[in-house]
Amino acid sequence: MLGSVPTTPKSLEDYRPVIGDERAEELRALAEPLKGARVLHVNATAFGGGVAEILSTMVPLLNDIGLNADWQVIKGAEEFFNVTKAMHNSLQGMYYDWTPAAREIWLNYNKLNADLVDDSYDFVIIHDPQPAAVLSFLDERQGSHHGKWVWRCHIDLTDAQVQVWDFLRPHVEAYDAAIFTLPDYVKDDLTGPSIFCVPPAIDPLSPKNVPLPQETVDGILRRYSVDPARPIIAQVSRFDPWKDPLGVIDVYRHAKIEFPELQLVMIASMASDDPEGWDWYERTVRRAGEDWDIHILSNLNGVGNIEVNAFQRSARVVIQKSVREGFGLVVSEALWKGRPVVAGNVGGIPLQIIEGETGHLVNTGPECAERVLSLLHNPDEADRMGANGVEFVRDRFLTTRYLRDYLAIFNQLAGTGAAQAQSLKPGLHVRS
Amino acid sequence: MYGTLALSHRALDDLSDSAGVRTIEELRALARPIEGLRVLNLSVTGFGTGTAELLNSSVPLLTDLGLDCSWQVVRTSEEFAHVARAMYQALGGVYVPWTQEMTDTWLSYAAMNADLLTEPFDVVIVHDPQPSAIRSFVADPGAMKWVLHCHLDLSTAQDDVWLQMREHIEPYDAVIMESEHFLRPDMPAPMRIVPPAIDPNSPRNMPLPDDVVRTVLERYGIDPDRPLVVQVSPCDAASDLMGAVECCGALYDEFPGLQIALILMTEPHDPASRQCYEQLARRSADDPRVFVLSMGDEFGNVEINVFQRAADVVLQKGLRKGYGMWISDALWKRRPCVVAPVGGLPEQVIDGETGIVADSNEEFTQAIRTLLRNRGLAEQYGENGRRHVAQRFLITRYLRDYLEILNELHRSR
Numbered sequence: 001m002l003g004s005v006p007t008t009p010k011s012l013e014d015y016r017p018v019i020g021d022e023r024a025e026e027l028r029a030l031a032e033p034l035k036g037a038r039v040l041h042v043n044a045t046a047f048g049g050g051v052a053e054i055l056s057t058m059v060p061l062l063n064d065i066g067l068n069a070d071w072q073v074i075k076g077a078e079e080f081f082n083v084t085k086a087m088h089n090s091l092q093g094m095y096y097d098w099t100p101a102a103r104e105i106w107l108n109y110n111k112l113n114a115d116l117v118d119d120s121y122d123f124v125i126i127h128d129p130q131p132a133a134v135l136s137f138l139d140e141r142q143g144s145h146h147g148k149w150v151w152r153c154h155i156d157l158t159d160a161q162v163q164v165w166d167f168l169r170p171h172v173e174a175y176d177a178a179i180f181t182l183p184d185y186v187k188d189d190l191t192g193p194s195i196f197c198v199p200p201a202i203d204p205l206s207p208k209n210v211p212l213p214q215e216t217v218d219g220i221l222r223r224y225s226v227d228p229a230r231p232i233i234a235q236v237s238r239f240d241p242w243k244d245p246l247g248v249i250d251v252y253r254h255a256k257i258e259f260p261e262l263q264l265v266m267i268a269s270m271a272s273d274d275p276e277g278w279d280w281y282e283r284t285v286r287r288a289g290e291d292w293d294i295h296i297l298s299n300l301n302g303v304g305n306i307e308v309n310a311f312q313r314s315a316r317v318v319i320q321k322s323v324r325e326g327f328g329l330v331v332s333e334a335l336w337k338g339r340p341v342v343a344g345n346v347g348g349i350p351l352q353i354i355e356g357e358t359g360h361l362v363n364t365g366p367e368c369a370e371r372v373l374s375l376l377h378n379p380d381e382a383d384r385m386g387a388n389g390v391e392f393v394r395d396r397f398l399t400t401r402y403l404r405d406y407l408a409i410f411n412q413l414a415g416t417g418a419a420q421a422q423s424l425k426p427g428l429h430v431r432s
Numbered sequence: 433m434y435g436t437l438a439l440s441h442r443a444l445d446d447l448s449d450s451a452g453v454r455t456i457e458e459l460r461a462l463a464r465p466i467e468g469l470r471v472l473n474l475s476v477t478g479f480g481t482g483t484a485e486l487l488n489s490s491v492p493l494l495t496d497l498g499l500d501c502s503w504q505v506v507r508t509s510e511e512f513a514h515v516a517r518a519m520y521q522a523l524g525g526v527y528v529p530w531t532q533e534m535t536d537t538w539l540s541y542a543a544m545n546a547d548l549l550t551e552p553f554d555v556v557i558v559h560d561p562q563p564s565a566i567r568s569f570v571a572d573p574g575a576m577k578w579v580l581h582c583h584l585d586l587s588t589a590q591d592d593v594w595l596q597m598r599e600h601i602e603p604y605d606a607v608i609m610e611s612e613h614f615l616r617p618d619m620p621a622p623m624r625i626v627p628p629a630i631d632p633n634s635p636r637n638m639p640l641p642d643d644v645v646r647t648v649l650e651r652y653g654i655d656p657d658r659p660l661v662v663q664v665s666p667c668d669a670a671s672d673l674m675g676a677v678e679c680c681g682a683l684y685d686e687f688p689g690l691q692i693a694l695i696l697m698t699e700p701h702d703p704a705s706r707q708c709y710e711q712l713a714r715r716s717a718d719d720p721r722v723f724v725l726s727m728g729d730e731f732g733n734v735e736i737n738v739f740q741r742a743a744d745v746v747l748q749k750g751l752r753k754g755y756g757m758w759i760s761d762a763l764w765k766r767r768p769c770v771v772a773p774v775g776g777l778p779e780q781v782i783d784g785e786t787g788i789v790a791d792s793n794e795e796f797t798q799a800i801r802t803l804l805r806n807r808g809l810a811e812q813y814g815e816n817g818r819r820h821v822a823q824r825f826l827i828t829r830y831l832r833d834y835l836e837i838l839n840e841l842h843r844s845r
Contacts, residue, residue, distance in 0.1 A: 213641060223634060225492075303732050304733060
């Protein structure tokens with residue numbers, strides 16, 4: 001058996017006040033035909049990373065709603081994880097010398113895990129490339145597999161190194177279904193499994209999204225020397241060229257001419273082992289110069305979930321000036337706080353921003369500055385977009401929608417008919 | 433020019449609620465004779481260390497006091513960082529095989545950084561010994577006063593590493609250490625003791641309404657109505673995280689609702705720490721009463737604040753070196769603390785007065801039991817702890833120490 005990961009119980013009913021009765025009932029209806037179905041999620045690590053974060057919510061919710069879900073992690077030694085880390089990077093576009101030795105390590109550990117995996121589940125979801133070959137080894141050993149096997153790919157394969165993808169592809173093709181984050185991430189040459197797209201989601205009950213009383217929000221701002229009484233614009237992003245931190249400062253400077261009281265808050269998540277991040281941090285600080293209305297904060301001086309929460313809530317306008325982006329879930333996070341977002345028209349951002357309704361999509365610095373200014377000039381318009389954003393995210397980008405997509409996919413794979421009754425959202429089901 | 437850091441403006445007057453108006457006036461009076469003094473603080477890193485945290489508060493406050501105070505970080509690279517880490521370990525008493533090559537790297541970066549000191553300053557304060565050799569390469573070091581503020585415990589420093597460094601420190605105008613207990617017998621240069629301090633106005637210590645505390649705890653799966661023991665510490669073997677879990681585990685029968693939260697301030701860096709993290713992770717997976725939270729990218733200052741405020745008992749089961757100032761953060765919040773007799777911990781927790789000093793696991797268990805049973809005593813310790821920190825460990829006391837030293841250096845020009 002693989003290593004089991006226990007989770008803290010969660011209850012769908014805690015989400016009911018947030019999502020409303022109709023959506024809660026829809027989830028119950030979708031779960032009904034799947035009552036007692038045994039679901040196994042398998043990934044590489046129980047701690048850290050976005051996948052573990054999603055599973056720590058999904059697994060207890062599946063259990064709460066009547067399925068029987070487990071989460072297990074594969075076994076592997078340092079040599080295996082070194083290979084999978086490099087493999088992961090190369091599938092995202094970095095070059096990796098995919099040597100015969102590396103292939104062998106990857107295959108050996110997958111084979112070992114195939115011997116350990118429990119095939120009696122109704123649905124097995126294998127996350128990301130690390131354990132992807134477990135199924136082909138299982139099939140090889142016993143000729144077939146019992147339940148429906150799903151490969152869940154959380155990474156962007158657009159620029160995947162051909163050699164690595166070609167090696168991985170036959171192992172993925174053994175699956176009954178594959179789930180990607182965005183239609184763009186699906187490789188054209190992938191045939192075999194039914195393909196679905198499930199975009200990521202935010203957890204409205206997490207500390208980053210929990211409602212905070214105004215006095216606490218203002219108190220937090222003051223402790224970071226930000227004046228809650230003056231207008232604020234904010235961007236929450238790493239410091240790297242793709243998030244254009246220098247461009248954000250230029251946008252602020254432009255808006256500052258008309259709004260001399262304006263403050264800019266930039267919050268970055270920095271990694272100590274990321275020299276490029278440091279380089280861009282310093283460039284950003286230099287661009288800010290001695291304008292003390294520009295506040296540059298990061299996790300390294302202890303800015304965490306609750307601070308991000310408070311700053312997002314306090315911003316008149318939230319900026320996400322990306323020039324290249326994965327999904328950009330931080331946009332939904334800001335929308336959920338009732339703030340309009342002006343963001344780069346790239347990656348998953350256009351799925352989250354309805355132009356003129358929840359914010360603005362922009363392609364250039366001047367365009368961004370103009371949109372930010374117009375929202376600063378029209379606070380009612382900004383509030384209206386913010387309110388739209390909350391409803392839009394409630395409908396599309398909460399954990400419960402993520403759960404719903406999974407239930408719909410399980411229903412479809414099991415042929416219960418429930419998924420057809422609750423038809424999949426347009427764009428979700430790409431091809432099968 | 434060195435690397436710049438983002439700082440915020442701070443107003444000293446905002447501290448008058450915590451420290452009293454008189455203290456603020458005293459500080460202003462002390463600062464008057466050195467108004468405009470050009471002070472450069474130099475450190476190896478801008479983040480993630482106690483040193484960086486102190487500078488983050490003290491530099492803007494000294495600026496508000498009228499000094500021309502700045503903070504810059506030395507230019508380094510991976511090879512220097514490697515040597516600096518080894519040096520940090522050796523000075524902390526962990527044996528490191530030191531090579532001539534390491535000395536060469538160390539000195540070449542000192543020389544390179546010396547060339548970057550192009551602006552005029554009256555005083556250069558070098559934080560921690562890693563950048564201390566810069567002075568030796570500056571063309572006219574006598575044109576400014578040089579101070580080494582060493583935030584490390586040097587009492588068990590490795591001889592060869594210390595002796596080569598000592599040579600470069602000797603001509604300094606002053607060396608600041610955090611505690612009498614952290615000295616070597618052969619300290620060079622005139623010595624000062626300046627204990628570290630906490631900033632009562634930092635997000636980690638700001639007051640928070642009860643409902644916010646409750647809500648945040650619930651979001652982390654903790655029941656605010658059940659007793660909670662909290663330890664905030666680096667993720668290293670010396671912090672004895674598993675020991676903390678065992679001590680609480682021994683009390684499950686007596687206090688069936690007991691919960692323990694371990695907040696890790698650093699990532700596990702070395703094999704021993706990684707092993708300790710792994711053990712802890714497995715334990716928390718099997719025991720729903722144990723919560724492990726890492727201050728990685730998401731868990732921040734306000735969360736630490738919440739957990740400390742909510743704690744029925746705050747633990748410090750062990751400590752590798754230094755002060756462990758997060759205990760003062762807890763005392764400031766009037767929390768009863770149980771600490772090991774290590775480093776600067778007993779200076780913060782006076783046994784039987786501001787908390788309990790315990791040694792063995794049994795003593796820790798007994799102390800936690802006492803504080804959970806005897807709420808009156810726990811409250812008394814909390815009150816005493818707050819007063820103790822107010823007198824000895826607030827940032828205003830730190831600023832006073834600094835102003836006195838800077839005045840003296842200024843007079844001796």
